[in-house]
Amino acid sequence: MVSDPTNDKNIWLSASEGDMERVAYLVEKCGLDVNTLDENSYSTLHAATSYSHSHLLRYLIEKGGNVNIVDDDHETPLFVAEDEDVARLLVEHGADASHRNAEGLTPLEKLIQDDEHEEVQEYLKSVGPAPVSMPNTNDNTALEDTETGREIAEIMEQAQRDGTDPDERLRELVTRNLMGQQQ
Template sequence: MVQPASANKNIWVAASDGDITRVKHLIEVEGLSPNIKDSNSYTPMHAAASYHHFELLEYLLSVGGDINIPDAEGETPLFTVEGVEAARWLVDHGADVAAENDDGQTAADYLEDDHPEIAAYLRSMPSGGVPPAADGAAAVDARAERIADMEADELMLEAQAIMEEAQRTGEDPEGRLRGIVEQAVNRGIAAAGGAEGGAEAEEARKRTRMDGMDD
């Protein structure tokens, strides 16, 4: 009897192909881990993310797959994506945009040259490359995060428009993509500064009230 072609696939090939039936068999019947690594430390999570197999990724997560599992070079599945949609899916499901590989690169750094639109999107996320606020500035952090969330969709759409125009005109989009990221960062810093100034003013008002009570 001739065996189906999928019956000979290992879990990494099946994950790359989006063959969820074969992956389920290997995990549920043969007992393989969704985080098993091959000789190159590649996991089914990396393979599914690389080829944007969202249904398979959902399944792997449901059976214990680690969305932030690193390979031998410290690179998580987020480092393998080739489209903004895939990056967004991973981030929405818990991918750490601040995770660094062994060279000290985040996924945004790693993808900058080949996929600047993905890098721009990742840097628009909280902790995606914007310098952190000073310790104790919880209110500033909260406001900056809210602003980043509100602007993420707008930034992604703008980046996609730039990429589409570049494909039509043959223009190098890198400069314009960097520009919109810098604008987003500057807006976030300005907003954070406003929040910090407001917090300082409130503290001054509190001290004034306390002084009045002491008198």
């Protein structure tokens, strides 16, 4: 059965509903790119992943879907996986479990922070880097016992005062310390 060409469901809604027939029609007959983002920067892969439509996700990947496509929050489809099998499918097709979103979190760290989808968390623990826990920046006394700790505390306090993101300065500090250890 061929999808009704008068149907006005867009590709993203069709993907979120698991409407394989409509998505295939839009891709194969209308030439839509499976990697096109909607006005909210959501891709068909994000939609299929979010609603655990693994059959549709496989199709989108076969049609050139980028498993590491990012939205405006710099999140890949793996960030919205609510099902272990879907997360596994993405990783098996090259999804980067160590990718960091705009907040600096990996998919695993975001799931832990949001206290969601324990089975996906367990799977991601087996394939990705261990979550990074930042020290409590409200109590810097233990941090300030070392030079690096004092620098971290200073960066965090400065960022808090300025209302800026400390990530870049923290990355520079870590890189500088790692490079110094390798010499």
